[in-house]
Each structure stands twice: as structure tokens, then as C-alpha cells.
Amino acid sequence: MAAINAMEKKLAEYKCDTNEAICLKLVRFPEDLEDDSTTFHPEYSHQLFGDDEVAFGYKGLQIQLFCSAGNLTTLLNVKYTSKVTDTIDCVEPDDVESKIREIIPARSCSNTEDFVSLLEKEAKFKPFGSLLHTYSVHNEEAGEDITYQIYKAEMSCPGFKEYHERLQTFLMWFIETASFIDVDDERWDYFLIFEKYNKDGETLFATVGYMTVYNYYVYPDKTRPRVSQMLILPPFQGEGHGAQLLEAIHRYYLTAPKVLDITAEDPSESYIKLRDFVHAKLCQSLPSFSPDQLIQGFSHKMVEEVQEKLKINKKHARRVYEILRLHNTDMSDLEHAKAYSLEIKRRLVGPYKALHSPCYLHDVMWNSLGFSSLGPRKTKGNLPR
Structure with a gap:
């Protein structure tokens, strides 16, 4: 058992975090190749290296994936201080270079000198x-x-x-x-x-x-x-x-x-925030989103204007309205703050009110009996309401 634990511990030394091992760089000048301040790392590598984002078989693994800043000519170098096969027989390391080559173009440099010579052509890009x-x-x-x-x-x-x-x-x-x-x-x-x-x-x-x-x-x-x-x-x-x-x-x-x-x-959460910012900036110039109109509540005029002039749909128009109204509301004024809160509350509880309204419950019961508000339901050829 002690021998097994010792072997597991030794093998664990050859596991590398691929998000740290992968070094990305946009190269403008040859001196950038040795400038660590221009290097950045991935946020994700699970699509190539699994959910654990780990490569096995190396110590000091560095996967250099450098691109020229303009044309994105690619250089791939794999470096490491030692490999598992150097010390432990019958244990194979991951083929990290083949995994990277699955997603990069076939015509990529593997020689630094060739890459540097191609940098001279960046002026033509x-x-x-x-x-x-x-x-x-x-x-x-x-x-x-x-x-x-x-x-x-x-x-x-x-x-x-x-x-x-x-x-x-x-x-x-x-x-x-x-x-x-x-x-x-x-x-x-x-x-x-x-x-x-x-x-x-x-x-x-x-x-x-x-x-x-x-x-x-x-x-x-x-x-x-x-x-x-x-x-x-x-x-x-x-x-x-x-x-x-x-x-x-x-x-x-x-x-x-x-x-x-x-x-x-x-959309990701960061994209939604970015979209909100851009939509709010664009909508501020529309008459229906002026401060005096915002205080009167969300209107059909707002929906029509953003659809026609900015190609923004109703759902996003409502979101922008709430952002801009909050921006123009003095929340230290209790009356204005309450009016804004009630506006948000009405939007949040609206679907639940509709769900439990007498008319809605009546339609559910009537439809369950084979009828609609327009008369008996047909068994064939009836279009959905």
C-alpha cells in the first residue's frame, strides 16, 4: 500500500494546469517573444483537455501559442523541464501538441526563426x-x-x-x-x-x-x-x-x-451588461425616453419607437426603460423611489396575476371540457389560438 501511495504521489507531480501552461501572445516585434508582460493565458481549456483542465506527463510544461498581431500567423512550441517517461517506465504522457493542432490551422510555424521572418511581412497586412x-x-x-x-x-x-x-x-x-x-x-x-x-x-x-x-x-x-x-x-x-x-x-x-x-x-452575463449599456445609450436620444416621458411609465410609444429606429424588441425596450427611469429617479426622494419600486413590482407580479385571474381560470376550465371562448373545439383542422 505504501508503494502504491508513493507511486501516486510521484505521478501527481507530472500533472499540469493547462490554463497556466498555455501561453498566448500577440506579437508585434521580435522582442515581444521574450517579453513575459505581453503573455496572457486562457480562461478555459476543457474542450481539449477535459473538465479537469489538466495535462499529464510533464513538469514545467509550457505550451507557447504565439500569433503575429495583425495576420495572426501562428507559432506553436511545446516546452517542459522533464517528462514522465524519463523516470517511470510504461507510463505515457498526454500528446499535448496533437491536441492543440486539432484546433489551429495546419499551416502553423513550429520554428521561431520562420515566425520572426514572417513578422517582417506584417506591414503588408x-x-x-x-x-x-x-x-x-x-x-x-x-x-x-x-x-x-x-x-x-x-x-x-x-x-x-x-x-x-x-x-x-x-x-x-x-x-x-x-x-x-x-x-x-x-x-x-x-x-x-x-x-x-x-x-x-x-x-x-x-x-x-x-x-x-x-x-x-x-x-x-x-x-x-x-x-x-x-x-x-x-x-x-x-x-x-x-x-x-x-x-x-x-x-x-x-x-x-x-x-x-x-x-x-x-448571451453571457457580461454580454447582457454590455448590451444594456449600449441600448441605454442609444435610447437616451429618443423622445419617448426623455425624463418627462419616463416618469409616466412604460408605454406603447416606447416600444414602437425603439423597434422602428433602433431595431430593439419589446422585451429589451422594457429593460432599458427601467434602467433609464432609475437613472433619472432621485432615490432619496421617498415618493419618487416608491413610484419606481411599484412600477417594477407591477411588472414582476403581472404574469402571476394573469395566471390566477377569473378569466384565465374560466378559459382553463372551459377548454378542458372541449370548448373555447369562440365556441366548441373542433377535433380536426383547428388552428392553435
């Missing part, structure tokens, strides 16, 4: 698609404003399909339930953010983040763009790029008369 929006963010460390641009790309753009294969790899590390999309489906729209920066008098571009949107058909002649994936890469998070991207996309679809509204697929 230009964003894909058409420019939608340009904005600036003040960088405190650099003491200057940095320019960013948002583009809408098509899969038909030369080189974009290969670029997208490299870009989507990041989804696996930062979205818990991420999956790769079918790029042959023409209903997908692609939106990208790039940073503009200078090197030796040349203008270069670095990838900041992106979003994919699927255009669902809505009978009879409308579409409903649904945000599927959205990612701002870690070096750029917390600078407001997500809000800029989402607002730019809203403004893009506003020009399409066949778009009914804009939704999201299984």
Missing part, C-alpha cells in the same frame, strides 16, 4: 472588408490617443477565410461553450476591430476582437440578426471596445429595412 467606424481611445501609459477601426468582412474577401481560421482559435480559450461555425453558410456576417499603429514610418494593424452575427429568416420577408460569438482579446479588454463594436453593428443594421430586430444567442 491590411484589414478585410469595408470600414464601418473609426474611434480613438486615450492610452494613459503611452500618453496618446490610439486609433481603432471596425470593419465588416465577407468570406469572399481574399485571404479572409484563412485569417478567420486562425482568429476563431481564440474562442476555445475564452468562451466556455464555443464552437466553430459553418463558414460556407452565407447568412453569417463578420465584424472585426483593428488597432492602427506605426512602426518605422509605416502604418500597421493589430487584431483587437470580432463578432459573428447570423441572419435568421422571419416570416414573411424580414430577418433577425442574432449575435453568435463576440470576443475582445485580453490585451484590449476594459477599454470600451465591446461597446463600440456592438453600437457600430446596431447602426449598420439600422440601414437595412428588412431587419426586424437584433438579438443574441445564449
Whole structure:
């Protein structure tokens, strides 16, 4: 038993947390390769390494997955201080390199010298698609404003399909339930953010983040763009790029008369907060959401105006109304605070009131007997109410 426990303890030394072992980097200059301050790590690695997010068989494991900042040319290196087979016979380590290669493009560098030589071609890289929006963010460390641009790309753009294969790899590390999309489906729209920066008098571009949107058909002649994936890469998070991207996309679809509204697929809590911020910002400029209208309560006029002018549906309009009304309510004023609380209470208890109303109970009883409010129920050919 003691021998077994000793062996288990020895084998445990060869387990590595893959979220720590995987080192990601966006490389602009050759010196970035040795600069640990530019390295970041995944939030998730379970899709490749299991729910425990552990790789077995190595000490000091480091999986270097470096990308050029613009074109995302990929370098993969696997390093470790020792391997289990060096000390223990008949025990095989995990093939971590093969697991990583399952999700990265086949044409990836495994040689640092080749990767560095490709960095010299970054000056030729230009964003894909058409420019939608340009904005600036003040960088405190650099003491200057940095320019960013948002583009809408098509899969038909030369080189974009290969670029997208490299870009989507990041989804696996930062979205818990991420999956790769079918790029042959023409209903997908692609939106990208790039940073503009200078090197030796040349203008270069670095990838900041992106979003994919699927255009669902809505009978009879409308579409409903649904945000599927959205990612701002870690070096750029917390600078407001997500809000800029989402607002730019809203403004893009506003020009399409066949778009009914804009939704999201299984939104995360952080995305919902971002959407609330963008919706509230957009709705503040509408007459129906002015402070004097907000205090009068949620109205049909609000629903109509946000649907027509901002492609926001009723459910989200109600949410924005509550946010903006709270923003414009002096909660230290007991009368105003009570009025706002009652407004929220009415929305929360409304469905339960309807559920137990005499009319609802009457319909339930009547329907159980084979009747509807319009007369006896037909057994065939009756459309649902």
C-alpha cells in the first residue's frame, strides 16, 4: 500500500494546469517573444483537455501559442523541464501538441526563426472588408490617443477565410461553450476591430476582437440578426471596445429595412451588461425616453419607437426603460423611489396575476371540457389560438 501511495504521489507531480501552461501572445516585434508582460493565458481549456483542465506527463510544461498581431500567423512550441517517461517506465504522457493542432490551422510555424521572418511581412497586412467606424481611445501609459477601426468582412474577401481560421482559435480559450461555425453558410456576417499603429514610418494593424452575427429568416420577408460569438482579446479588454463594436453593428443594421430586430444567442452575463449599456445609450436620444416621458411609465410609444429606429424588441425596450427611469429617479426622494419600486413590482407580479385571474381560470376550465371562448373545439383542422 505504501508503494502504491508513493507511486501516486510521484505521478501527481507530472500533472499540469493547462490554463497556466498555455501561453498566448500577440506579437508585434521580435522582442515581444521574450517579453513575459505581453503573455496572457486562457480562461478555459476543457474542450481539449477535459473538465479537469489538466495535462499529464510533464513538469514545467509550457505550451507557447504565439500569433503575429495583425495576420495572426501562428507559432506553436511545446516546452517542459522533464517528462514522465524519463523516470517511470510504461507510463505515457498526454500528446499535448496533437491536441492543440486539432484546433489551429495546419499551416502553423513550429520554428521561431520562420515566425520572426514572417513578422517582417506584417506591414503588408491590411484589414478585410469595408470600414464601418473609426474611434480613438486615450492610452494613459503611452500618453496618446490610439486609433481603432471596425470593419465588416465577407468570406469572399481574399485571404479572409484563412485569417478567420486562425482568429476563431481564440474562442476555445475564452468562451466556455464555443464552437466553430459553418463558414460556407452565407447568412453569417463578420465584424472585426483593428488597432492602427506605426512602426518605422509605416502604418500597421493589430487584431483587437470580432463578432459573428447570423441572419435568421422571419416570416414573411424580414430577418433577425442574432449575435453568435463576440470576443475582445485580453490585451484590449476594459477599454470600451465591446461597446463600440456592438453600437457600430446596431447602426449598420439600422440601414437595412428588412431587419426586424437584433438579438443574441445564449448571451453571457457580461454580454447582457454590455448590451444594456449600449441600448441605454442609444435610447437616451429618443423622445419617448426623455425624463418627462419616463416618469409616466412604460408605454406603447416606447416600444414602437425603439423597434422602428433602433431595431430593439419589446422585451429589451422594457429593460432599458427601467434602467433609464432609475437613472433619472432621485432615490432619496421617498415618493419618487416608491413610484419606481411599484412600477417594477407591477411588472414582476403581472404574469402571476394573469395566471390566477377569473378569466384565465374560466378559459382553463372551459377548454378542458372541449370548448373555447369562440365556441366548441373542433377535433380536426383547428388552428392553435
